[in-house]
Amino acid sequence: MDQQLIEQMTQWHEEDEHQRIVDTVLAIPENDRDYETISRLARAYNNLGLYDEALKQFERVAEEGEKDPKWHYRVGFALYYLKRYEEAAQAFGIADSLEPGDRDTKLLLKWSLQKAEKQRRQEQRQAAKRATAALASYNSAANAVPFAGMSLSDFWEDSQYARESYVSEPPTHEMITSIEEELGYKLPASYIALMKQQNGGIPKNTCFPTEEATSWAEDHIAITGILGIGREKSYSLCGDLGSRFMIEEWGYPDIGVVICDCPSAGHDVVMLDYRACGPDGEPEVIHVDQEDDYEITFLAENFEEFIKGLVNEEEYDTSVEDKEADLHKVAHGKFSPLLTELCAQVTEVEQIEQKIRNICTRIVEEKGHFSFHADERSYLMYDVQFWLYTKSYPDTSRQQYLDVYPKMIAFGGEFGQGGYAPSWITDWLDQRMREGQIVQEHGHLRFTDQAKAEVIKALENLAD
Template identity: 55%
Template sequence: MRDDLLDQLGSWHEEDEYQEIIDAIMEIPPGDRDYVLTSHLGRALNNLGRYEDGLEQFLTIAEEGKEDPLWHYRIGVSYYYLEQYDQALKEFKMADKLEPDDEDTLEFIDWCRREKAKKPAKVVKAAIAAFDSSNFWNDSEDALEQYVSEPPTPELIASVEEELVFKLPAFYIDMMKLHNGGIPNNTHYPIEGDASGAKSHISVSGILGIGREKSLSLCGDLGSRYRIENGGYPEFGVVICDCSSEHEVVMLDYRSCGNDGEPEVVHVDRENNYKITYLAKNFETFIRGLVNEETYVTKQ
């Protein structure tokens, strides 16, 4: 009887009759369904796009399935289409370990990695869309002459990153596509001071754009490499902003994330033995944290 049922389930699967599979197995009380029947049920639910229901079934047989590449593959499918890419990738990798070089498994591993790579980009696109740049820039004559360039092309971005040896933050790139370098209206960034008289803020005089033509661009005559090589600034990243004092800069710090990661933002004071002060966890946080100098004038 059971063999006849399994043969029938196999036939329905070949004929894409997935609801027939579900109906037949659901007639059997849950306590009487074994590992094989529950696996068939989960697969059929996945094939009908009912991934949450499929996942629920696979989780009930997790202990029995931990050494079965098919169980890892099928639950990986559920996670993938539920857009839980980290968990899906984990399951597909286990399936590949238990049964190496299966083409379908390798294809899903590649898809998971692509989706995981897209996710930060989606977040950044949403962030830049919500960023109001209309009142951000002070397009004075000096700013336009020294900083502002045409929006960067993909080719220019790639060549600048290659020259700098660091991948630029996605938020910064999208920001420069809207307005490539310049002087912001809000130039002050608060930092923690103390009773010793330490600074309560740093003052930015300009943001370097992506390019080479303007001196005050990343690869310009007075750009990041020039500051590092001639000013002795640390080589852990990219000089991204000038400061009101010529002995200070704001840098992207890649020490904790690697050359291709999301860098922190720090202030470096050359006159104070190149003191490094942490400012923000990423460039977007730094930009959104800039305040008008009147904030500090009012307090004095």
């Protein structure tokens, strides 16, 4: 491959123009593609999330890549995201031996080994459950009383929000049968028993200990509420934010039933897992983490064990430490590449990066954590991000902006929130359009001149 093409592909790689690399290489006759060309094609497939295609290309130059640490690293990268963790660990191990000390290689090697061990434990547990499923079903007494010895009288938190969003009338036999048919799974007897006591709601104890870290915490997960048996309430099994919605719209694995939502506003859930027991068996309870490519973490052998294992959030109160960590993040965290690029184009406001940090510091000081909602300072940050982006990219449609929004701050790396609820952004955008501050012309969104001037003025008047 000639030097000019290498430089062009390097530029495209740095600009995340990976499809252009693929198109360019595929236009070259196969017999004319050398090791460097095929390696860049495979890397581009990796960056597009087409890991199987990447592996096919890497296999074509396996002999030449045998002594190349980058080849082994990129193979490991593809295997890691295909959840083939043992193979990924082997590839990263070879890359590390060929080029010791590379930080990214060591980190992915560590993660691969951890996930491989977790995967092995999960496979062993499910194999054991399959082997004993029939015996366990035979030995379980049909008239066993769920939650024997546990009082449920003080289990639920009573609030208007819980009553409006979760709690339905006790389920009838007909309703239970109908919901099971729609979901395709038989619900555990203990789940039905709890729902007959109160059909959905927010428990007083909302945390469950874990042996492994998740996106929520190092040693536990948290739930917001438990979905009831019904369709009426949004947070019910077949409600508009229920199990099928989370599987079909959010991409959660179709291996069971979503039974709990979590504080991340959709980015993790708790599910009943029927893989080992079949649709009529006794499912395990698992945590599924969308933030980590739908990583599954085992929680409990059954629903009753999960309920009995819930503990109060006060046992994990780290609010002071979390606030300090977020204050440090907004003061010193590195901006995302996109936010850095946008700020570099600003001439209207001096020290725009510091202005952004000042606003976010005040948000953390007031809320105790780094997140944007529907308050005044959050709306200012929505305005600032929109102004920054449309200033550099004026031909932006509504959907294009909603798609790019997470790359600025929501998932901005060091200076990021680690997640967001899309409805906050659409609600803000709809409000600004109703107010006439944002207008749409020829399919493109922009601030009016007056609205733009108000955002600039708000930034200029921001006290240090």
